[in-house]
Amino acid sequence: MLVRESSFTVELGENGYLIGFTDDYAYPQEMPFGWRCGPATEANAVVLTTTDTGPLLITIQVHDAPPPAETNGDWEPAEELSLRTDLPHLCLATLEQGDILDAWPEDEPPLKNFDGWVRMRLYCHADDPEPGIGDHGERHLIQLWPAPETPPIHPEITEEDRRARAEYAADMAMPVEDYTAEYSVEEN
Numbered sequence: 552m553l554v555r556e557s558s559f560t561v562e563l564g565e566n567g568y569l570i571g572f573t574d575d576y577a578y579p580q581e582m583p584f585g586w587r588c589g590p591a592t593e594a595n596a597v598v599l600t601t602t603d604t605g606p607l608l609i610t611i612q613v614h615d616a617p618p619p620a621e622t623n624g625d626w627e628p629a630e631e632l633s634l635r636t637d638l639p640h641l642c643l644a645t646l647e648q649g650d651i652l653d654a655w656p657e658d659e660p661p662l663k664n665f666d667g668w669v670r671m672r673l674y675c676h677a678d679d680p681e682p683g684i685g686d687h688g689e690r691h692l693i694q695l696w697p698a699p700e701t702p703p704i705h706p707e708i709t710e711e712d713r714r715a716r717a718e719y720a721a722d723m724a725m726p727v728e729d730y731t732a733e734y735s736v737e738e739n
Contacts, residue, residue: 553618558610559656563602564647568654570693571595572636572665576644576651582719585712586705588630588673594637597646601677601687608690611641613662617670618694626674626692632703636665641695662695670698 561568569576573594583589583597591597600607612618620629640663645654655661671693678688708716 552615553612554615555613555662556610557659557662558608559659561607561609561643561645561654561656563600563605563607564645564650564652565603566646566648567597567599568607568646569595569597569642569644569651570671571634571642572638572640572669574638574642574644574653578646578651578723580720580723581716583705584715584719585708586630587627587675588632588671589705590632590703593635595642596632596634596671596673598673598691600689600691601675601680601682602689603682603684605685605687606689609643609693610690611662611693611695614694614696617696617698618672621674621692625676627676628706629672629674630703630705631670631672633698633700634669634671635700636667636669639663639665641665665695666697668698668700669695670701671695 569591571591571594573592577591579589579591579597581589583599586599588596588598640661643654644651674692674694676690680687
């Protein structure tokens with residue numbers, strides 16, 4: 552049964568968003584190219600969007616049991632994964648170029664009282680499915696309910712997706728250059 556629903560628009564940066572039960576944000580070590588979502592950690596997921604720098608309508612539903620599948624033909628096939636609740640409330644952050652910004656609207660009460668493991672089902676739709684900047688009429692439906700940890704549900708990925716994942720992982724493994732400078736202090 553539906554317990555609570557929240558709907559709002561988020562202004563996206565360039566790289567999608569993180570959603571889950573931690574506010575200890577970091578860029579994921581792997582990007583789920585070929586999927587819409589994948590684990591960033593056990594407590595949050597990274598979601599890839601069609602929209603690059605533009606509005607995204609997000610609807611989040613909290614259920615007390617698995618909801619029936621959405622049969623509306625507007626949605627892409629659903630993807631699912633399990634999230635561990637490190638915090639009792641849901642967190643949302645956009646992935647900007649080199650930064651991660653809290654994106655939960657200030658005027659929206661937090662979704663809370665989560666414990667243990669939660670199943671997340673993601674539905675996506677974009678009026679203009681070609682990736683790019685601006686308003687693509689993109690909207691996401693995220694359904695959450697308490698459930699034990701179970702394997703994720705995703706579509707098969709292509710060889711091109713595998714290459715993109717490998718390139719991203721290689722980039723993330725490269726050490727970041729140290730941009731600090733040392734100065735000596737002379738005493739007069």
